[in-house]
Amino acid sequence: MSDALLRVEHLTMRFGGLVAVSALSFTANRGDITALIGPNGAGKTTVFNCITGFYKPTEGRIALAHGSAAVWNDLDALTMRNARHLSRPDGALFLLERMPDHLVARRARVARTFQNIRLFSGMTVLENLLVAQHNPLMRASGFTALGIFGLGHYGHAERAAIEKARHWLALTGLLARADDPAGDLPYGAQRRLEIARAMCTDPVLLCLDEPAAGLNPRESAELNELILAIRAEYKVSVLLIEHDMSVVMRISDHVIVLDYGVKIADGAPSAIRDDPKVIAAYLGVEDEEVGKVEAEVGL
Amino acid sequence: MSSRGVEAPANIDVAHALKESAVAGLIAFGLFLPLIGFHAVQDIRNELVLETRWPLLAAFVILTMAGRLFGCLVVTPWRERRAARPREAAKARPGAAPERLFARLLAPAAAGFVIVYPVLALWLAGLGGAVKWVDNFGIQILIYVMLGFGLNIVVGLAGLLDLGYVAFYAVGAYSYALLSQTFGLSFFMLLPLAGILAAFWGIILGFPVLRLRGDYLAIVTLAFGEIMRLVLINWVPVTNGYAGITGIPRPTFFGIPFNASDDGFATVFGLEFSPIYRTIFLYYIILALALLTAFVTIRLRRLPVGRAWEALREDEIACRSLGINTTSTKLTAFSIGAGFGGFAGSFFAARQGFISPESFTFMESATILAIVVLGGMGSQLGVAIAAIAMIGGTEALRELDVLKQVFGNGFDPTQYRMLVFGFAMVLIMVVRPRGLISTRQASVHLVERKAIVGTLVKEGHG
Numbered sequence: 001m002s003d004a005l006l007r008v009e010h011l012t013m014r015f016g017g018l019v020a021v022s023a024l025s026f027t028a029n030r031g032d033i034t035a036l037i038g039p040n041g042a043g044k045t046t047v048f049n050c051i052t053g054f055y056k057p058t059e060g061r062i063a064l065a066h067g068s069a070a071v072w073n074d075l076d077a078l079t080m081r082n083a084r085h086l087s088r089p090d091g092a093l094f095l096l097e098r099m100p101d102h103l104v105a106r107r108a109r110v111a112r113t114f115q116n117i118r119l120f121s122g123m124t125v126l127e128n129l130l131v132a133q134h135n136p137l138m139r140a141s142g143f144t145a146l147g148i149f150g151l152g153h154y155g156h157a158e159r160a161a162i163e164k165a166r167h168w169l170a171l172t173g174l175l176a177r178a179d180d181p182a183g184d185l186p187y188g189a190q191r192r193l194e195i196a197r198a199m200c201t202d203p204v205l206l207c208l209d210e211p212a213a214g215l216n217p218r219e220s221a222e223l224n225e226l227i228l229a230i231r232a233e234y235k236v237s238v239l240l241i242e243h244d245m246s247v248v249m250r251i252s253d254h255v256i257v258l259d260y261g262v263k264i265a266d267g268a269p270s271a272i273r274d275d276p277k278v279i280a281a282y283l284g285v286e287d288e289e290v291g292k293v294e295a296e297v298g299l
Numbered sequence: 300m301s302s303r304g305v306e307a308p309a310n311i312d313v314a315h316a317l318k319e320s321a322v323a324g325l326i327a328f329g330l331f332l333p334l335i336g337f338h339a340v341q342d343i344r345n346e347l348v349l350e351t352r353w354p355l356l357a358a359f360v361i362l363t364m365a366g367r368l369f370g371c372l373v374v375t376p377w378r379e380r381r382a383a384r385p386r387e388a389a390k391a392r393p394g395a396a397p398e399r400l401f402a403r404l405l406a407p408a409a410a411g412f413v414i415v416y417p418v419l420a421l422w423l424a425g426l427g428g429a430v431k432w433v434d435n436f437g438i439q440i441l442i443y444v445m446l447g448f449g450l451n452i453v454v455g456l457a458g459l460l461d462l463g464y465v466a467f468y469a470v471g472a473y474s475y476a477l478l479s480q481t482f483g484l485s486f487f488m489l490l491p492l493a494g495i496l497a498a499f500w501g502i503i504l505g506f507p508v509l510r511l512r513g514d515y516l517a518i519v520t521l522a523f524g525e526i527m528r529l530v531l532i533n534w535v536p537v538t539n540g541y542a543g544i545t546g547i548p549r550p551t552f553f554g555i556p557f558n559a560s561d562d563g564f565a566t567v568f569g570l571e572f573s574p575i576y577r578t579i580f581l582y583y584i585i586l587a588l589a590l591l592t593a594f595v596t597i598r599l600r601r602l603p604v605g606r607a608w609e610a611l612r613e614d615e616i617a618c619r620s621l622g623i624n625t626t627s628t629k630l631t632a633f634s635i636g637a638g639f640g641g642f643a644g645s646f647f648a649a650r651q652g653f654i655s656p657e658s659f660t661f662m663e664s665a666t667i668l669a670i671v672v673l674g675g676m677g678s679q680l681g682v683a684i685a686a687i688a689m690i691g692g693t694e695a696l697r698e699l700d701v702l703k704q705v706f707g708n709g710f711d712p713t714q715y716r717m718l719v720f721g722f723a724m725v726l727i728m729v730v731r732p733r734g735l736i737s738t739r740q741a742s743v744h745l746v747e748r749k750a751i752v753g754t755l756v757k758e759g760h761g
Binding site for chain 1: 595598599602603604606607609610612613614616617618619620621622623624625631739741742743744745746747748749751752755756757
């Protein structure tokens with residue numbers, strides 16, 4: 001096992017008679033930007049929802065490791081034990097398919113954004129980032145029991161949380177809008193705020209669902225910079241769903257292509273680009289016809 | 300229909316206005332014919348006879364037509380003229396400075412007024428007359444202010460539409476009544492206990508409804524309120540059913556009872572006996588409780604739990620993606636809101652000395668919810684103003700004996716309470732669709748605290 005962070009094995013998700021994802025297996029390595037691409041309806045967001053606990057997969061195992069790679073040796077033992085997670089002095093192992101969504105975010109530290117932005121639009125930008133730090137702040141306020149009487153170190157913790165929020169606002173260029181309602185921000189800024197909010201939960205894995213959707217080329221380039229900066233500075237691995245090939249090809253280390261819920265390709269971006277199966281899926285034709293269609297459109 | 304020229308606003312379309320007025324009159328006639336035109340009365344032999352009231356019906360129809368005519372001829376042209384004018388006045392905001400000063404002085408001024416209010420009433424109305432003013436206006440309004448604050452946590456902050464809030468009010472009231480009669484514990488011992496019991500019931504209600512959203516949540520909470528009332532009616536050995544519980548012990552002033560006896564409050568303090576002392580004491584208790592509720596709510600909003608409630612109202616899925624346990628967050632909202640309802644309930648029982656299931660009907664839930672919605676969901680000041688308007692308005696209707704001279708002796712202004720409520724509700728929802736105070740104040744700020752316009756704030760209900 002090299003330096004795997006997330007291992008998805010035989011993931012199948014059925015909705016009634018519809019098989020949205022079928023026996024999907026892939027690995028996302030620590031520190032990598034892994035892109036999940038595919039035509040519309042390929043099942044990318046379903047995979048995301050399974051990883052982040054919003055869906056319970058019909059079949060399959062989704063495991064995530066913190067710390068040392070040696071924890072992977074315990075994977076089968078953990079699976080047999082019927083437990084959700086296992087901690088060792090050198091790390092921890094989580095079975096995400098067994099955890100409810102809020103525990104995936106809180107314990108396994110997987111953060112996500114949404115395809116259709118889900119900000120708290122009636123709350124200010126700063127409040128959005130403080131809600132993201134709910135769990136540490138809740139602990140600091142003695143689960144409200146101390147905070148309500150002004151006891152404990154809640155004031156200190158809140159100031160630290162605001163400092164952290166300020167840091168992320170500066171990084172995403174939103175500092176001037178900190179006290180404005182999130183719903184008032186322009187579209188591109190809302191996308192960036194959602195990433196900042198996800199980062200405020202201190203994730204080890206950041207799942208971005210089409211972060212470049214609706215952005216203009218300049219904003220899209222800025223987003224690339226932001227994602228690369230996040231990975232470089234905060235040692236966060238990124239799992240990315242994207243349609244914008246300029247984003248995928250430029251920043252990802254590893255690409256997985258889905259079509260009709262089945263993995264059709266898995267590898268480095270350069271290899272994916274030339275894979276006839278991938279081109280066929282995107283063009284919507286059979287594999288054998290790719291050459292013909294490419295000639296027709298002048299590729 | 301001819302065009303209404305903007306350049307010549309004096310050109311008012313009379314024919315159109317007359318037509319509109321005739322249509323309105325026709326609708327009014329159709330509506331009021333069964334409501335007002337016919338009147339069933341019992342004659343001397345106890346038989347029902349149908350009477351007709353044509354003049355009254357005509358008066359209503361003519362009033363409607365005149366109103367519509369006025370609307371078409373005066374109000375609409377005025378509104379069009381106003382809409383046509385450029386809106387520079389709104390942009391410049393020259394009145395911002397005095398406005399802010401007013402906002403800053405409002406809270407201390409209001410607090411000062413409610414504190415001196417009983418003294419003011421005593422001074423203006425005398426020993427005998429003040430009871431009515433302190434009890435009917437002061438205490439009654441403050442009970443609803445407190446209930447409004449409590450429900451505001453559930454509906455306004457957490458965005459969970461609760462139509463059965465009165466159940467917790469009932470739990471508080473019956474807890475105090477039964478425990479004080481059975482164990483002889485004092486009011487101040489039982490007040491927190493009643494709150495805790497109500498909060499406990501809040502959690503019990505919370506569990507089954509957590510999975511529900513929107514309308515389904517509203518229906519289940521409505522049913523819960525009704526179940527609670529039916530239990531109170533039918534569990535006769537404990538609650539004494541319809542007859543209710545009488546002789547509930549009244550709160551004492553640090554052990555000194557408010558009665559005419561030798562160790563009563565008046566004698567001990569060398570005063571002439573009067574029921575006003577107890578009333579004033581009760582007034583300050585409920586005032587303290589209401590202020591406590593407001594204070595706790597303000598503090599909770601600045602704590603992570605309060606922010607999580609508001610985030611839950613805005614977007615539950617996003618909350619879960621950030622690691623917030625929405626189940627426990629909803630439960631805390633339900634139980635804290637219910638706890639405040641329980642406080643108010645135990646105070647209500649102590650003030651009345653008598654409670655029966657009739658005090659805890661759906662109408663009460665609806666009134667409290669109306670206060671929260673009218674005030675502006677989430678706004679404490681709005682809720683307080685709405686409670687004063689709704690409850691004070693009802694009480695004020697009783698005072699309008701002058702109307703008897705206009706409409707005749709059989710006229711009872713309180714009978715028109717619901718009609719007035721309805722009108723007020725429609726009016727406010729037309730003029731201010733998101734309540735009296737719709738802006739949301741941010742709980743934390745980096746540079747400057749800005750108000751958030753109500754249209755961005757979601758209403759939740761799930």
